[in-house]
Amino acid sequence: MAAPYAVRTEVLEALRAAPPLVQCLTNSVVTNVTANVLLAAGAAPAMVDITGEAGPFAAVASAVLVNLGTPQPEQRLAAVEAVAAAREAGTPWVLDPVAIGALTHRTGLARRLVREAPTVVRGNASEIIALAGLGEGGRGPETSDDVEGAREAALAVARTTRGVVAVSGPVDLITDGTTTIRVGGGSPLLTRMTGGGCALGALIGAFVAASRTGGAPTVTDLDAVVACHAFYSAAAERAAALSDGPGSFQPALLDALYALGPEALALIPVSEEEQ
């Protein structure tokens, strides 16, 4: 059974009023679109991902994203440095365990970092299942499991991290281990452009940061992640309606992230799982 849930649209207003600076340690395929998604939505990106700079920057950034899509040796060290500094400074941080499971370096690093209490873990079903130790992951960013099949894994990870876990799919599942929210809408074209999910991870960081500093004390991190997913789904729907395929979809998505206001979030189906 599902109950209605009111999306906290004031997080988007807070983000636009005081643009969060999101430090991204992310994969080489999606750096550009990730920065553009943040800029279009109203946040600011900073791709500071080398040792010696990543830690000091994480202490002053509004949020940090650690995405394991192309974990070069230097970036792996920088990720550990950034996470330690983020924890010390209280900076919220997002872990995106791209394609973990069978691949050695990223899987080992993800298992290490998930013990460092990420504020949010975001991934597809296969990745969350692999992170929970319940499966073998996928062969790449394309998931081979479905979101509902990752529900138990998401709850298990959230209870371990005491944070939020977001599983992307046709209907997204977002949980803090107690409350579970589902966000619909969006567009399948998001899976036909690279970085659709990775950029969402960075935007989640921006929303969590905005919710914490924007003067809305009753908004939880879970609420902020849900608001971000709803906003992203609304932008994807609008972009899909205006585009002819995955090529024209990407600029249209950025235009929509730029143009849409809080009222657009109301159009996305969001529900809370009855306990």
Added chain:
Amino acid sequence: MAAPYAVRTEVLEALRAAPPLVQCLTNSVVTNVTANVLLAAGAAPAMVDITGEAGPFAAVASAVLVNLGTPQPEQRLAAVEAVAAAREAGTPWVLDPVAIGALTHRTGLARRLVREAPTVVRGNASEIIALAGLGEGGRGPETSDDVEGAREAALAVARTTRGVVAVSGPVDLITDGTTTIRVGGGSPLLTRMTGGGCALGALIGAFVAASRTGGAPTVTDLDAVVACHAFYSAAAERAAALSDGPGSFQPALLDALYALGPEALALIPVSEEEQ
């Protein structure tokens, strides 16, 4: 003299029916557009290019691309690892010797890798001439030689690798050392966006993989490469007709790769060289 050649359009159908997973070790300039070209066409990308992961992944990927455009030290090691694993596992792999000739690291690595029997070598005329040891290469991805001037070099490389060699230009030349095919069509705008040729290298990997697993036993690797070039030329023509310059051309190219079906390949002039 030229004879007609029937493009094996069933390769595109096989690709769409069972999307190949193409591992790309490619240059930092084009990772994004390469992934997007694969996704738009119906294949799946995975940019696994670090040591320790590149080899194991090459053993399970559908195809591997090694592009030498920005050969960082870590990526050079990963390329050697991936190629060894691909050969061991029988995974088809594509070598794109970007800008070899005078530049030390990439030229040395290309000469080493070409001895590892790449399934396909793809490049512009200057690169293929340099790979054959017949010239000094160009100063960058922009070729300074013409395709017909690279015919002997392409034949020589194909006879050495016992694979396929594809030379891109206004009319592409594709040979297995015995049969030589020419593919026309396309658009000069492909040379005004970065990654037009590099992304084609990844798509070639997808087509070869699809032809091998798609239940079309009489389709050779040469046929698969020709089908890929014809498909890419058809998409470029359509995109050029719908765009106002190189900026709008790129999303239009992705839209066309997404939209076009096997029937579009029939519009591209393809001919076989009489022996």
Added chain:
Amino acid sequence: MAAPYAVRTEVLEALRAAPPLVQCLTNSVVTNVTANVLLAAGAAPAMVDITGEAGPFAAVASAVLVNLGTPQPEQRLAAVEAVAAAREAGTPWVLDPVAIGALTHRTGLARRLVREAPTVVRGNASEIIALAGLGEGGRGPETSDDVEGAREAALAVARTTRGVVAVSGPVDLITDGTTTIRVGGGSPLLTRMTGGGCALGALIGAFVAASRTGGAPTVTDLDAVVACHAFYSAAAERAAALSDGPGSFQPALLDALYALGPEALALIPVSEEEQ
């Protein structure tokens, strides 16, 4: 007080007549858009940024860009190598000190490289102030200082390097330490796409190279940089008029860089500061 200044539009004609090859050692976020900006405008990019290749290439390239946005250890070494070779060969080179100030590696490298007489230094106000040792820089590519506040810093840096310094903002300030030019026009959307400023740095290299080789002996490096800024502003204005947001702005910017001719530069307000 401001006096009129006649933009040297022949630099754009020289660039189109003989496309300069611009070697870019730049950050991982903007490599793609940087290459596409060069190609659209009529120049040629080459992202040669590894040790052993960067130096030899800088000796034959038309211009070199060193952008410190994501200064990986290998790229830092390659930058030093490229700059030494560029100086030795007389290749003009551009320094873009992205986000220097507090961040250790890039700030140290920028202070080292600025002593190597960069032909042009390009940055936002915070970066130029930090480079002059007059401030602490910003937290990222988004500047926190305004252009006029960086005037003294720009003059100081230009007098030290005996080169040109360009400060980007709503009105750009360009100086050689004696003559100071202001270029208006452009679009705020340039700040909502990543790489808007970074790509301009590469294009500046192309314009300086074109002015030196294009047979216009009375055109100074300062004139070439001003012409580049005016051209970029004109393209940004045209793109903004044709786009719906930062997503559609980027392809429109590339289309405009491709389409606009010398006559478009006359529409941009450019003035010389009275001494």
